Amino acid sequence: MAQARDLGPDEALKLRDAGTVQSFEKLNAAAIAKHPGATVSETELEEEYGRYIYQVELRDPQGQQWDLELDAATAEVLKDHQDN
Template sequence: MRNKSVLFSLLAAGGIGILASQGIDVMDSARADDKLDYKEARELRQQGKILSLQEILKRVEKDYPGQVIETELEREHGSYVYELEILSDNDRVIELEVDAASGEILKTEEEE
């Protein structure tokens, strides 16, 4: 079974390589909603389309103090969203979705 998954992974990687060599942007065409890398985030910040992560964290820490353990910037349904995971002072993990343009908290979840 393991050999089949390794073979599939190699075939998939080869297919992506072929598409990329033809000038096809696989990552943009494969996902409508996707994670952004630091270059894209910096460009959006410089264009004034999103707030900086520093600004978002400053706003969030007032209501959700703790240690930030993970951050992601994603494009979701045409908007930019910061996804944050915070380890609270009472050892709970709180997941937040924050509108990257306005800083508005869109969603909160608490893990046990």
């Protein structure tokens, strides 16, 4: 079982303000760069094994749903897969 916990908005903002995680605009832009023209439908910040993971759901112009996970500290895309 994965050790992950969802972070609330207040905690997420504190981490952003402290520079621990990238701005949410930058993280969203990194996700959209993988699927140009897509729109963000949902986001979530988790702490998983001591690492902050930013999860993004995108919908591309063709209506396809994509699930991405980014390292919230570096904006590196860790996972990118189509959601059925």
